[in-house]
Amino acid sequence: MSKVKYYYDPDTLSYRKIEPKKSKRYRNIFLFLLGSALFGFLGLIILLNTRWVNTPKELSLEREVRNYELQYDIMSRKMDQMEQVLANIEDRDNNIYRLYFEANPIPEEQRRAGFGGVNRYKDLEGFNNSEIIIDAVKRLDIIQKQMVIQSKSLDEIAKLAEEKEKLLAAIPAIQPVSNEDLTRMASGYGWRSDPFTKARKMHWGMDFTAPRGTPIYASGDGKVVRADNRSSGYGKHVRIDHGYGYISLYGHMSKYNVTVGQKVERGDLIGFVGSTGRSQAPHVHYEIFKDGERINPINFYYGSLSTEEFESMLKLANQENQSLD
Known part of the structure; x- marks a missing residue:
């Protein structure tokens, strides 16, 4: 509530109430509003330049x-x-x-x-x-x-x-004759008794006995490089070049099922068991060459034999018996 002001009137010897002029009142109101606006504007500028107030942008x-x-x-x-x-x-x-x-x-x-x-x-x-x-x-x-x-x-x-x-x-990896057709593994790689001279002689392969006409299979992929009877002692035989320095030989066949130059895959029928050449009974004489040297075929049956079958074959192959060729 605004204060009421008085002044002393010497003529009447009394106090009279001071009535403010309207123009002054309006001026005061205007100054107050202007001051408030300026203060508000300055406050806004200050706030906008602080971290507490941000513009939409x-x-x-x-x-x-x-x-x-x-x-x-x-x-x-x-x-x-x-x-x-x-x-x-x-x-x-x-x-x-x-x-x-x-x-x-x-x-x-x-x-x-x-x-x-x-x-x-x-x-x-x-x-x-x-x-x-x-x-x-x-x-x-x-x-x-x-x-x-x-x-x-x-x-x-x-x-x-x-x-x-x-x-x-x-790589040659299976037997040339399946176990179902195999009579026995007659002789292994190593020193054996020659069936004709009875002298101790190196046997360069393995002999698998089976009835005449039993299928003989390729032991690995390759190309037939020989299918003839012009190699001493082997009779009718087939040689397969498998590449990588490997060659397999299948001897004493009764007849062929492939021709020279023919490509074969592991398990393909290449001929039939016989007793041609220097042979005492129907069987297939099987050899493996690596880089021109004969090696023991016993190490190449991982593709067709169980552990028990391999151990049995290994035992038979190591016996120094009589070979069939």
Whole structure:
């Protein structure tokens, strides 16, 4: 409530109430409103330049920055996962795949090599968050380079696997006569008694006895290089070149089922058991050559025999009995 002011009137010897003029009242009201407006405007300017009050544009920019920070955090976690997965693949590549295929591992310095020479990230410098941006781009570049190296390595592994598959298919790995048709494994590789001279003589293969006409099968993929009876002692026989230095020989056949130059696969019928050439009874004489040298066929039956069957054959093959040729 406004104060009432009085003045002393000497004429009447009394106090009279002072009545303010309307113009002055209006001026005071105007000055008060103007002062309030100026104070409010200055207060608003001050508040807008503090962290407590933001303009809509600033709020929008803040939301955008927070969104970028969230996206960067998500991208960083994804890069962490990519690096972990890539490291796992690299480890298996060096210590499993390349070890299995007898290939040299890729050196760690080659996988982790950076990018020398010109500054690749100069255009990213000078911003508020340049370090974060450059670090992220560097990580992506390194991951990309490692993926390229790993991709080329896997291409090489695929070629090695294909070659290994061909090698495994080519190596003689089954008996030339199936167990169902086999009468017995008559003689093995080593020194044996000659059936004709009774003298002790080196027997360069294994003799599988079976009835005349029993099917004889190719023990590995390859190409027929001989199918004739022009080799002393073998009678009608077939030779298959498997590649990689391996050749298999099947002797004393009654007849052929292949011709020279024909490609065969493991398990294909190539002829029939007989007793042609220097033979005492129907059987197939089986030999394996590696790089021109005869080797023991007993080590090449992993594709058709169980452990028990192999142990039984090994026992029979080591007996110094009489061969059939």
